[in-house]
Amino acid sequence: MRYAARVTLTDTHCHLDMERFDADRESVIERAGRAGIGRMLVPSLDLESARRILALIGRHPGLHAAVGFHPTEIQKMGASSLVELQRLASAGKAVAVGEIGLDYYWVAESLRRREQHVALLSQLELAEACELPVVLHMREQDDAEHGACADDMLTILGDWVRGLRSRGSPISDRPGVLHSFAGRLETAVRAIDLGFYIGVTGPITYPGADRRREIVRQLPLERLLIETDSPFLTPQEHRGQRNEPAFVVHIADRIAQVQSRTPGEVADATSSNAARLFAWGEPD
Numbered sequence: 568m569r570y571a572a573r574v575t576l577t578d579t580h581c582h583l584d585m586e587r588f589d590a591d592r593e594s595v596i597e598r599a600g601r602a603g604i605g606r607m608l609v610p611s612l613d614l615e616s617a618r619r620i621l622a623l624i625g626r627h628p629g630l631h632a633a634v635g636f637h638p639t640e641i642q643k644m645g646a647s648s649l650v651e652l653q654r655l656a657s658a659g660k661a662v663a664v665g666e667i668g669l670d671y672y673w674v675a676e677s678l679r680r681r682e683q684h685v686a687l688l689s690q691l692e693l694a695e696a697c698e699l700p701v702v703l704h705m706r707e708q709d710d711a712e713h714g715a716c717a718d719d720m721l722t723i724l725g726d727w728v729r730g731l732r733s734r735g736s737p738i739s740d741r742p743g744v745l746h747s748f749a750g751r752l753e754t755a756v757r758a759i760d761l762g763f764y765i766g767v768t769g770p771i772t773y774p775g776a777d778r779r780r781e782i783v784r785q786l787p788l789e790r791l792l793i794e795t796d797s798p799f800l801t802p803q804e805h806r807g808q809r810n811e812p813a814f815v816v817h818i819a820d821r822i823a824q825v826q827s828r829t830p831g832e833v834a835d836a837t838s839s840n841a842a843r844l845f846a847w848g849e850p851d
Contacts, residue, residue, distance in 0.1 A: 575605035576819060577838040578812040579845075580666075580702065580746055580766060580794035583609050583630070584619040587798045587809055595811045596627055602813035605629060605838065606847065610666040610702050610746075612637040614648050614655075621660050631847060633663035633702050638670040641686040649689060656697040662845040664694040665702025666746065671716040672706040680715075684723065691727050694743075695736055700844055701743035703763075705750070712778075717754045728761045741844050747796050752782045759790045764844055766794045769802040769810065772821050784825040788836045792844070793818045 578599070588595055599607060609624065610633035611617035617634040624630040634655050636644045656664055667690045669683050694701045703724075707714040724742070731739035744764040748755060755765050767783055770776050783791070795802075795818070797810035802817035816830075823833045842848055 575838055576603050576815055576834045577793065577841040578604055578607045578795050578797075578815045579744065579792045579841050580768075581607050581609060581797045581812045582612075582799075583607070583797070583812075584611075584616055584623055585798060588811075592623075595813075596630070599812040600629065602816055603834070604812050604815060606631060606841065607812050608633060608662070608702070608841075608845065610663070611635060612666060613640045613643050614651060617652070617655055621655065621658075624660065631845065632661045633665035634661045635665045635667040635690055635702070636686060637666050638668050638683045638686065638704060639673050641683060644686055644689075649693065652690075653693050653697065656693065656699060661697075661699065662847055663700050663702050663743070664690055664697065665743075666704050667691075667701060668704035668746075669716050669720050670704060670706045671708040671714065672710060680719075684719065687723060688727075691723070695727075695731060695734075695738065698737050700738055700741050703743055703745050704747075705745060707750075710749070712749070713751045713754060717750050721754065721757055724758070724761055724763070741846075744792055744844060747794060747800065749779070752785060755782065755786055759787070764790050764792050764840060766792045767818055767822060768794050768796050769800040769814070769818060771825075772803040772817055774803065780821070780825045783822060788822075788826060788828070788833065789840060791822065791837055792840055793822070793833075793837045 608631050609620045620632045624632050705720050707716045742762050744766050746766040747768040748765045793815050795810050795815050801810035802814050804817050819833045823830045
């Protein structure tokens with residue numbers, strides 16, 4: 568490992584509540600600590616996972632929670648569940664609303680897409696009411712680099728952020744992050760102009776990801792976050808294994824390589840970025 572002992576990394580997206588961690592969750596968290604991971608954000612997919620995550624973070628001071636309905640889980644979302652979600656988000660234990668957003672990969676029908684828009688708008692309103700940033704999922708049909716999903720997302724977010732600014736919301740300058748960004752440079756730049764951060768995950772390490780690396784090279788480091796999305800998107804160094812937060816070091820390494828920086832610079836910057844976005848203070 569090339570990290571000095573003083574350097575602290577942050578994994579801003581890991582699904583540690585999932586069943587794939589049931590057998591060794593405590594060991595996974597311990598390994599993350601030994602790898603220099605000071606903080607980890609665990610986003611929910613629905614109310615059930617939100618409750619699991621809030622219980623988990625209560626036992627681990629380095630873990631933080633985001634609560635929300637993933638776009639593929641919105642069939643579980645009703646008026647009563649939104650009320651409960653707001654109660655959980657307002658209880659002081661969550662630092663973000665998420666994972667929310669749009670998914671046109673698994674949902675192709677236009678009617679279902681409109682349902683996703685309604686669900687996203689409802690949760691953006693909830694985030695503003697709770698004064699919490701959002702963790703956003705955005706996946707195109709056929710995993711295209713650009714398409715209707717990005718266009719719709721940018722339209723919705725643009726309207727939302729302009730409203731936040733006009734109303735003087737305290738989250739208008741830290742509205743959220745586009746998680747595991749896989750789009751084109753122009754989309755990332757427009758999101759950054761709205762105040763969003765860009766999440767970088769394991770695929771940046773894959774042999775065929777030259778275009779993704781070139782996009783990251785051109786983005787400002789002060790707007791990047793590093794994420795594992797574990798147990799998914801395992802970096803190349805551990806392909807074939809379950810992903811886990813300790814592997815975030817490989818993502819930081821690759822960003823350092825493509826931006827001609829040191830791994831320590833990337834670790835410091837991305838951890839400070841996460842602290843600003845989620846308002847949890849600087850790394851310990």
